[in-house]
Amino acid sequence: MLNAHQQQILRLLIASHGMSRTVLAEKMKLSKAAISTLVKEMLQAGLLEESIPESSGQGRPSVLLKMRADSAYFLGASLLGERVILVLIDMHGRTLAATQMPLNLDPPQLAKTIAAAIPDLIAQKSITQDQLIGLGVTLSGFVDENQAICVQSALLGWKNVPLAELLKQQTGLEVSLENDAKALAVSEKIFGVAKKARNFTLISHGDGIGSAHFFQGQLHRGAHGAAGEIAHCTIEPGGRPCRCGKRGCLDTLASLTAIRESVRDKALESESIAELEALAVKGNSAAIAILHQAGHALGLSIANIIQMNDPELIVIAHQPDAFDGLLKTVVMQAIDSHVLPSIIGKTPIASMVINEESWARAAASVAAYRFIIHLPD
Ligand SMILES: [Zn+2]
Known part of the structure; x- marks a missing residue:
């Protein structure tokens, strides 16, 4: 398990395009030796990787630390179209696999349909269930502040649907719901232009x-x-x-x-x-x-x-x-x-x-965002 400093390192790295140990030490107000010890454990755990940027011509370039793409995987489901789109993304926000299924408006049935599609989807990339961190779902409408209940969706005809719990029961994953535009903003914040x-x-x-x-x-x-x-x-x-x-x-x-x-x-x-x-x-x-x-x-x-x-x-x-x-x-x-x-x-x-797949990727980003801001102790 990561300690509080290591969680902070993860957050800083995710919010950047990579950082050196020196910059991490400055930002976290810790000694470089302390950072090196923390980072060493994270490298050994397979969470981080080192990359050497091309020299700018001024001395030796410092080694940048980045999150490894394969350090975590997330699923995202979009309920915005006529069909559900389900995608698998890695820690760099890349879509690795995608599938579609009919949109069943009965929430318990929908949860079963999505859960049933997961094993084949992750098997395409030889990823196992225990490498999945969470599932995000994006929909048109309001979501409660715990991101567990669809408070209201005119498009889906839902009121107070506890979709996160239904999906959790079927998949065993942590599930977060999010409104469509908010999910897209989260996606651009952690993986994109913002x-x-x-x-x-x-x-x-x-x-x-x-x-x-x-x-x-x-x-x-x-x-x-x-x-x-x-x-x-x-x-x-x-x-x-x-x-x-x-x-x-x-x-x-x-x-x-x-x-x-x-x-x-x-x-x-x-x-x-x-x-x-x-x-x-x-x-x-x-x-x-x-x-x-x-x-x-x-x-x-x-x-x-x-x-x-x-x-x-x-x-x-x-x-x-x-x-x-x-x-x-x-x-x-x-x-x-x-x-x-x-x-x-x-x-x-x-x-x-x-496009249609952007919304599912955004949904997966919501699961990633939740992981980043609520890392385990
Ligand atoms: Zn209006």
């Missing part, structure tokens, strides 16, 4: 819009687990009716569902956002107006987040071919024109493509 950011916001743009915030290195859940529900911020008072019962929510203006509705209303011949963008390039005024309306609403919302929280980074996660061209240009313009002039251009905006 690794070094302590304060950032992720926006997921798809059929619906989600967001999640990290403050001071911690995921912000809010008092009722509802932090980040950007989809239902009112952007156009009295506007289009929203599925939530209000009017003029961001979702009714900027989601892919809203854009498709506008395309139908205008009777445009466009089957995808890429085709709509192509129409806009040709000068079709209705296509231009639809993309402008969506981009402006999304950009305005992001500007408000920047204005309120001053994040180090905004990450926009979007569907393939659905955030290029005019839509992206208008989003960027709307951000710049709605923040104070003194902070224009100071917040980097990263964009990334997500």
Whole structure:
């Protein structure tokens, strides 16, 4: 078992791209000899590996310590599509194997189906059950603060479903549930573009819009687990009716569902956002107006987040071919024109493509995150 200092070493290494013993000693305010002793045990236990970076030409490069990819494995299940996607990832966040199965909306049956798929999935990579640390599950809806109960999911038709316990009974694994956008933010925090950011916001743009915030290195859940529900911020008072019962929510203006509705209303011949963008390039005024309306609403919302929280980074996660061209240009313009002039251009905006498997990998990241922040004594 790891002691408190070794747990801290793991956290520091996971949050970096590798660290030398000297830097660890400085950050932990311990002697280099003490760090060397702690690290030696962790190397022997197969948790860490050493790598020698290429010389920068100034003296001998120091050896970097990193988590070994095979030091831990995690499973992730996405309940966001018509089928469950289950993936296996390693400690570096790489997806090693994936499988799909029907989404059974009966929670006990669903738990059995997922559990039954695990042995074949891990056998593909010759990984045994005892090398698995945990299972994460991502879904659309609210999750309780213990990440054990799906409090409410309109998509799944669930209320107060203790899915983590059902899955634990079937799999023997520690199980953590998470809302979709929050899971994606966790994934980018520990494995992706936001690794070094302590304060950032992720926006997921798809059929619906989600967001999640990290403050001071911690995921912000809010008092009722509802932090980040950007989809239902009112952007156009009295506007289009929203599925939530209000009017003029961001979702009714900027989601892919809203854009498709506008395309139908205008009777445009466009089957995808890429085709709509192509129409806009040709000068079709209705296509231009639809993309402008969506981009402006999304950009305005992001500007408000920047204005309120001053994040180090905004990450926009979007569907393939659905955030290029005019839509992206208008989003960027709307951000710049709605923040104070003194902070224009100071917040980097990263964009990334997500697909169905991204959500399952994000779910597995949630299990990894829980492992990292709750390491055993
Ligand atoms: Zn709404």
